[in-house]
Structures are given as C-alpha cells and as structure tokens.
Amino acid sequence: MSNTPGKTVHIIVNGTSVEVPEGVSVAAAVLGHSHERHFYEHSLDGSKRAPWCLMGVCFECMLEIDGRPNVQSCMVQVAEGMVVNTQKRPAVPGENGLSDQGDRA
Amino acid sequence: MATHAQDILIVGGGITGAALAYGLAGSGRRITVLDRQTPTNRASRTNVGLIWVQSKFLHLPDYARWGFLSSREYPALVSELEALTGLRIPVQFRGGLIPVLSEAEYRQRGEYIDKLREVLGEYRGGMIERAELDALLPGIRFGREVTGAAWCEEDGVIDPLALLRAFRAALPRKGVELLDRDVLDVQPQDGGYRVVTDNGIYEGGTLILAAGLANRRFARFALPSLPVYPDLGQVLLVERMPYVMPIPVLGATQSFGGTVILGFRHENAGHRMTIEQKGVSGEGQWAMRVWPELAGKRVIRAWTGLRVMPNDSMAIYSRLPGHANAYLVNTHSAVTMAAAHARLLPPFLLGGNLPETARGMTLQRFGFTC
Amino acid sequence: MNITNFDCIVIGAGPAGLAAACAARDCGLEVALLDEQAAPGGQLFRNVESPLAQRLLDEKDRRTGLDLVARFRAGGTDYRPHSTVWAIDGTAVSYSRNGVSERITASHIILAPGGMERPVPFPGWTLPGVMGAGGMDILLRSDCLPRLSRQEPVVLCGNGPLLLLLACHLLDAGAPVAAWLDTGDTLRRLAALPHMPAALGDRAYLAKGLRMARRVLSSGMPIIRNVRSLRAEGDGHVEQVRYTTSKGEYRLPAGMLLRHEGIIPRTHIPNALGLAMTWDEVQRCWHPTTDIRGRTSCEHISIAGDSAYVHGGDASLLKGTLAGIDAARRLHVISEAEADHRSAGTLRELRRLEWARGFLRHIFAPHPDIFAVPDETIICRCENVSAGDIRAAVREGFTNVNEIKRFTRCGMGPCQGRMCGPALAELAAQASGLPPRQVDMLHVRMPFRPVPLNEYCTLNGLGYEENHTA
Numbered sequence: 041m042s043n044t045p046g047k048t049v050h051i052i053v054n055g056t057s058v059e060v061p062e063g064v065s066v067a068a069a070v071l072g073h074s075h076e077r078h079f080y081e082h083s084l085d086g087s088k089r090a091p092w093c094l095m096g097v098c099f100e101c102m103l104e105i106d107g108r109p110n111v112q113s114c115m116v117q118v119a120e121g122m123v124v125n126t127q128k129r130p131a132v133p134g135e136n137g138l139s140d141q142g143d144r145a
Numbered sequence: 146m147a148t149h150a151q152d153i154l155i156v157g158g159g160i161t162g163a164a165l166a167y168g169l170a171g172s173g174r175r176i177t178v179l180d181r182q183t184p185t186n187r188a189s190r191t192n193v194g195l196i197w198v199q200s201k202f203l204h205l206p207d208y209a210r211w212g213f214l215s216s217r218e219y220p221a222l223v224s225e226l227e228a229l230t231g232l233r234i235p236v237q238f239r240g241g242l243i244p245v246l247s248e249a250e251y252r253q254r255g256e257y258i259d260k261l262r263e264v265l266g267e268y269r270g271g272m273i274e275r276a277e278l279d280a281l282l283p284g285i286r287f288g289r290e291v292t293g294a295a296w297c298e299e300d301g302v303i304d305p306l307a308l309l310r311a312f313r314a315a316l317p318r319k320g321v322e323l324l325d326r327d328v329l330d331v332q333p334q335d336g337g338y339r340v341v342t343d344n345g346i347y348e349g350g351t352l353i354l355a356a357g358l359a360n361r362r363f364a365r366f367a368l369p370s371l372p373v374y375p376d377l378g379q380v381l382l383v384e385r386m387p388y389v390m391p392i393p394v395l396g397a398t399q400s401f402g403g404t405v406i407l408g409f410r411h412e413n414a415g416h417r418m419t420i421e422q423k424g425v426s427g428e429g430q431w432a433m434r435v436w437p438e439l440a441g442k443r444v445i446r447a448w449t450g451l452r453v454m455p456n457d458s459m460a461i462y463s464r465l466p467g468h469a470n471a472y473l474v475n476t477h478s479a480v481t482m483a484a485a486h487a488r489l490l491p492p493f494l495l496g497g498n499l500p501e502t503a504r505g506m507t508l509q510r511f512g513f514t515c
Numbered sequence: 516m517n518i519t520n521f522d523c524i525v526i527g528a529g530p531a532g533l534a535a536a537c538a539a540r541d542c543g544l545e546v547a548l549l550d551e552q553a554a555p556g557g558q559l560f561r562n563v564e565s566p567l568a569q570r571l572l573d574e575k576d577r578r579t580g581l582d583l584v585a586r587f588r589a590g591g592t593d594y595r596p597h598s599t600v601w602a603i604d605g606t607a608v609s610y611s612r613n614g615v616s617e618r619i620t621a622s623h624i625i626l627a628p629g630g631m632e633r634p635v636p637f638p639g640w641t642l643p644g645v646m647g648a649g650g651m652d653i654l655l656r657s658d659c660l661p662r663l664s665r666q667e668p669v670v671l672c673g674n675g676p677l678l679l680l681l682a683c684h685l686l687d688a689g690a691p692v693a694a695w696l697d698t699g700d701t702l703r704r705l706a707a708l709p710h711m712p713a714a715l716g717d718r719a720y721l722a723k724g725l726r727m728a729r730r731v732l733s734s735g736m737p738i739i740r741n742v743r744s745l746r747a748e749g750d751g752h753v754e755q756v757r758y759t760t761s762k763g764e765y766r767l768p769a770g771m772l773l774r775h776e777g778i779i780p781r782t783h784i785p786n787a788l789g790l791a792m793t794w795d796e797v798q799r800c801w802h803p804t805t806d807i808r809g810r811t812s813c814e815h816i817s818i819a820g821d822s823a824y825v826h827g828g829d830a831s832l833l834k835g836t837l838a839g840i841d842a843a844r845r846l847h848v849i850s851e852a853e854a855d856h857r858s859a860g861t862l863r864e865l866r867r868l869e870w871a872r873g874f875l876r877h878i879f880a881p882h883p884d885i886f887a888v889p890d891e892t893i894i895c896r897c898e899n900v901s902a903g904d905i906r907a908a909v910r911e912g913f914t915n916v917n918e919i920k921r922f923t924r925c926g927m928g929p930c931q932g933r934m935c936g937p938a939l940a941e942l943a944a945q946a947s948g949l950p951p952r953q954v955d956m957l958h959v960r961m962p963f964r965p966v967p968l969n970e971y972c973t974l975n976g977l978g979y980e981e982n983h984t985a
Contacts, residue, residue, distance in 0.1 A: 060659070061657065061658045063553065064657035064658070065653075065657065068653060069657075069659060071661050072657065072660050073659060075661065075662045077643055077644075078751065078752070079643075082899070083385050083387075084385075084898070088751045089641060089643065089896075090644065090646075091646065092634070092640075092646055092650060093647050093649065093650050094649075095649065097631050097632075097930065097934065098647075098930060098934050099897065099928070100896060110443070115599070306921050306922055310911070313912070314911055323912070381971070384929060384965060402898075402927075407968075420960075420961060426974070429971060429972035430972050433969060433972065440967070440968055440969040441969065443929070443965035443967050444965060444966055444967070444968050444971045445928070445929050445965045446927075446931065446961075447960055448960050
C-alpha cells in the first residue's frame, strides 16, 4: 500500500510511460514526474488549470484516468499501467466551443 | 420607529412581487417593495426557470390560456428589461419537450394534448416521434426506451435568477423603492395599510401581498386560512456539460451555464426542507433512462425548495374579503406567469377589472366574498 | 460480512480521527473509520508508514505518527480508506469507495476532516504553477518535486508557520527559492514570541519554530517584508511574480509561486448539517461551535481536531481522544466517572496547549489587506466569477453571500465554495461596510463532494432499483 524508496510503478501520461513512486497520488505524479504544464482546460473559457491544494479542496486537478473524465486526481493513487490524460475543453457537437448563453429563436 | 407613507406597498420582492412592482411603475403611484426571504420562503430562488405552458390544466382551460398569454408577452418583457438594466438575461423561446418512455405513454400524452387542443381551440404543438426528437436535439443521445416526446412551441426557459436580478435592478430605475426589510406584521389602519418591519413602519393606501407562502400569515387580518400550501420540490444538480439543450426537457433541464437540473417531484410535507435521497433518486433514475450519458456525470448539489401551491393549482389574483384596496397574488408558476403579471395585471391592481381570461382566478372560487 | 451498523463512525484519518477511533475502541465501541486517502495519517502524518514521508518529519512527529497509526491498525477499527463521504442523513453516512456508494449508520458520528489552507485569491492565481504551500509540501512528501531551475525558481508568499516549515523542506530538498514575500511579518513575530508568557507554556513548539527560522535566515533566502498587490503572470503557466512594497513595484522570474495565509477549519460538513458555527474575529474564519470534548449543537455529532479549531496536530490528537471517550460516555458504554477518569490527563494537556496556542492566533492573524484585490481577480475558480462581479452585486443591494452566490454563480461550481467562500465573505464585507460575520457564510448542500448520478441513485440500503442505463 505505502511507498518505499525505489519502489515504483509505471503510468501512461498523454501516451508516454512514466516511472513514478508507488503510493503517491496521480496529481503528484503528473506534476512531479511527467511535468505536465497543466491538467485541464476550463470548460467556460478554456483557460489552462492545474492543482492548487492536492488535498481534495480545489477541484483543479481534474484528469481523465482510465477513461473516466473529470476525476479529482489528487484523491486517486497511482497504479501500474494506469492511463492518464490531461483534458481539453469539451466541444459542442456542431459548434465551435461552448455557448454559455442562450440565443434567441 | 420611523414611519414612511407610500401609495402602494408590495410585500414580497421575489419574481412575482418584483414583476408586479415593475408593471405598476410608471402609473404615477409611489411604490415601495419590502422583501426579505427565509429558507422556507424563496421559491424564486430555487426555480428551474421553465416557461411552461404545455400539457397541463385541461380542467382549468382559462389558466392554460393565461399561460399562453404570458408566454407571448415574454419576449417583449425580456427585451425591455435588458435595455433598461444593461443586464443580459439568458432565455430561449424555442419550445419545450416532455420525453416519453413507452408507446403507451406516447399514446396517453397524445390523447391528453388532443383534448387540450379541443378545449382551448388552439394548441401549437403535439407529439413528435423519436426521429424528430433526435433531430431537434442532436447533441443528446437519448436512451433506447425513449419513444418520442410531447412538444409545444410556446414553452421556453429563462435563467430565473437573471430574471429576478434584472427586475430588481429595474425597479429603482423606474422610481420604485425596493427595501431589504423583515416584515413583522401587516394590518389595516384608517382605510389604508400599515406594515411593521424590523426597520421602520410603512403605510400605504394600497397593499399588495406577493410574499409567496408568507401570504398565509400576512393575509390573516382578512383571511383566517389562505388556501395555499407549501409544495416540496427536490432537485439534483449535475455538473456542467457542453450546452446541448437549446430546447428544454422537462425533468432534466440543462441550464444556460451547462449544468443539468433533475427533478419534478411534488410533495406536501409541511415546511420540511430536507433532501430525501431515496425520493430524489427516482427522478435521477428516470433522467438516466432518458439521457444515459448523465449516469456517469457527477451530482454536484442537491437542494429543496417550497413551491407556493394554491389548493386547486390555479393562480390567485384577488382583492381580500372586505378590503377594496388590499390585493393578494399567489401562484405556483411565478416564472411562467411573470410576463402576464408585469404586463397584464397592473390595471386590476390599480382598481380595475382582471383581464377576461383571469376573471375566475379570484378568491371567490374558494367561497370568499371579494 | 459487510457490517453496516456501528456505535461510532469517525470521518477522517488524521491525528484527530485516528485518536478518536483508538479512544472509542479502547472504550469498547464498534467503530468504523472512513477516510479519503489510501493510508492513515491525514495531512500531518501523510504516508507516515512510508520511509519517504518519514524523512520530512522531525523525530518527535515521526514517533508520534508511527505510534498512533500502529495503535490504530492494531485496535480493531473497521478502517475504510479511499472512502469519500458525500452525505450524512441523521445517523446514516453515505460514501463512495472505488466507484460504488454505500450507506452505513452509527449512533454517534465524529467528524475529523481537519484543516485546509485559507484560499486567498490574487490576480493570476489560477495559472498553473501557482499553488498553496500545503500542496507543495504534499509534493515534497511524495517525492514528486516539479521541475525547477535557477531561471524558474520557487517564490514563497504569505504568512504563517506552515510557510516556514515548507521553506525548510524546500531548502532540504535543494530546490531553488528566489524569495520569501512576507505579507505578514512571520519571522519578526516569531522572534518576539519568547517574550510572551503564554508561548512559554509551549516550549517545544517554540523551539521548533525558532530552529526553523534560524535555518531560513541563515540560508540567505531574500526575505521581503510588507508585500502587497501580489500578481502572478505568464502564458499558460506562471513565469513572473509582481508585487509592491513600501518602496515600489518589483518583478521576479518564477517557475512556481506558493501562497500561504494560514490554516482554517474545514467546515463543509458541519455547515451542511446546520451545526452552530462561530466567527473568529482574529483568524477571520468560521468554525463549528464546540466544547473541549468536541460536542456540537447536534447531540449525536461531535467534531475533533483542526476542523473544530486550528490548534495544530498535537492538539488534534488530544481532541480526538476526548471525543472518542465522550462518544462512549454518551452511549452509556462507560460511566460518567470512567469518562472523567479516562479524560483527565488528556484534558489537562489540551487546556495547556490551547492556552499557549491562543497567542499564536494573534501572532499569525491574516492581514485584512490581503483580500483587497483588484476587480479583475478571479474569486470563484470554478465559475470564473471576478471580484468586480461580486462588488457589482453588492452595489445592487445584495450583501448576504448566499444572495451574491445566486446572482453571480460565485460558489456554485464543483468545489462548492471551498475555494471562494472566505474571500467572497471578505469582499462582500469590504464592499458593503458590514463586518464579515454579518454577510453570513455560504450554505453548503449535500452531496459534500460530487458523486456520479448512477452512484447517487443506486445506493445500497435504500431499496433503490437497479439502474436502467443502457
């Protein structure tokens, strides 16, 4: 369960395999080992975001983990073979980007 | 305590009170709105924002018609509010949908709508098949059980908080005084009315009670028991998704911000406001059958609200028994009816008659003389 | 067998929660402990069972942490890690674990969610590379140091003892630290401590603080006092930090900016449950109203540790012990006399610590100016609501933070106001001229944490139907 020095697992971040300490959170591993510059793009304005707290408060560490989007990655432990992706702003089918406002018919 | 004299006092500044005040502004009367909500009395703030007129009130045809009238007044009201305040009010007037989950339900709803069309003489909508539903909302992959939907082009959806904010911002600009006051007591006095608040006493020749459930206590000087009860609604809010629902779906409505609001339960439980997971989960289950993608989306909040429900569901627009200058307004459909309230009710509140469609909506139907 | 009924459910496996579970087990209660993390320890003793994390703890903390965790593991508590509590309904607790939600009940519930860093917004704080100091400390303890260099160094900014601890940890790790931008006057205040009689009641704590201060001062790290108007700038990541002092405006290149303005209690659950809360004028935060045994305004719920009031880890351990004993007393498993007997030593020790720490809350009080941020500052990170949006709503007559939330969406996102709540209240207070406690606190709704709809709707124990999704 807990990490000892030298013990590592491999996770795949944005397609690249990275060796990370066992027992740490996905968020910590992505910040400290695959050195991603940001985690996700904000759904309202597309701004790039990354973790603030790493302890479950800020909801800024959202990643796609093993196919599940918007996972709070600071609350998930790394596991061998885990597939992790940073997230793009979701697009609307048939439209460019998100409309936060309704339009008038 | 300071005493302030006005022509018209409106108790309640939710969507209904604010809409009435907005409609009355410009009548030359000095108007004050007194408002403070309690957790059990803020229906305007727990609303989904549907402007909903379809598939209801077969037994109350005038009330159904009243809804259509309001819906038709809405675009003008929204434009006017936006121009006056500079605030943007997200709104859609592209109709509304009630998905159905079986052939039987499809038939049942269709029959109801046919009867409604017959009674009203006019009804702009009907049942649509699954393929047509898919074409209307191409961004949503409906569940395999969905057989079609009831559709009406006169429904719509508005951001209810933006509407309320705009009304409230408009009032001072139109010369109406809007005050944050805890109303402690309402009494007739010397042919007028006296409202005691936590900060000043307000006197007016005309009184309008638009305080939602609080009307039950404020109207007691004239009505021992107002036929209005708290109707508990429970709602689940699902995280933001791309905006794919320009036409609102009843029971699983995407807000303009992208979040999805689930829930349509009505419950008479006094003033209880706690969430019952089990109850609200029923609506969640229904929503997942309609729109399976929701299953993996996260619930970020759940809340309850007490609707203001007249005993027979129909709005009450009435003078109080024995009081020519005291009015009471109570409706379950504050959002849907807001345009009618702002644009069609003022003549009545200034001493005239109710619009013909609304003539039957006084307290007389409950046996009161007024 | 999957047990669903307990005498006591403890929520949180930090010092308070672990101590509460141990004490309750010592009294013979059937105890379950739910915790979000993978291993016991909370923040202070995070991963304490791993040699890596032990390296960053001093000898005393290491021994205390290891001993506590060992006692907990041996004590027979039904320990459920990876468990995120999302609802409490009377005596029932709903939580999500590995993608499945469950509901268990208990006669008594002890909340021990701990503290969190006070989130203080400033322009650019949403840029990647800007973090809370506590977040960085977790990275260090996870052996996950981000890439840094002399050209892209760390800049520290803020006030409070944790920042001092982090500075030492960064020095130990050999990370390049460009400067400490002090928004309070941390080091000078610490130096004044020995002259305060109450602080002398807590010599161990004091000595540790002075030791750390000496370490930082002797490192040559530039310490810049009276820093105001902090800004982080960069394209998609922090590249530069700007700030002002009494002497003018300055810029520093930075690869990371770490902000810290003290620890506040995590109040989400007590708030959602409607427990009585108290506003702390000095530390400028809300905390649940409790007595020294953690009793709240609700008989079957008590609160232990920093989530009741931030006194630090050693105090949390004592508070947890008292809460665990008190739960057994309340359930008539032990007599009043036995409860008194079991609590006496712990009570004495906790009273002494609280007396000593009482002065610290003044020493490290946040400077109210830190919330005087420009209009363009994002306050609500989830919904992108700016300080200007909030001030506009106040000008329209909305002064209650819950009204401001409804009309601006500030606090409506997934974090449920955890990150913006304190700043929203400060801004509303500034703009309206009211004291912060009069603008109310954001109401929190269940679920405490986002939970997938299918989990919410198919929870065990409620007789829900199977879900019907395709």
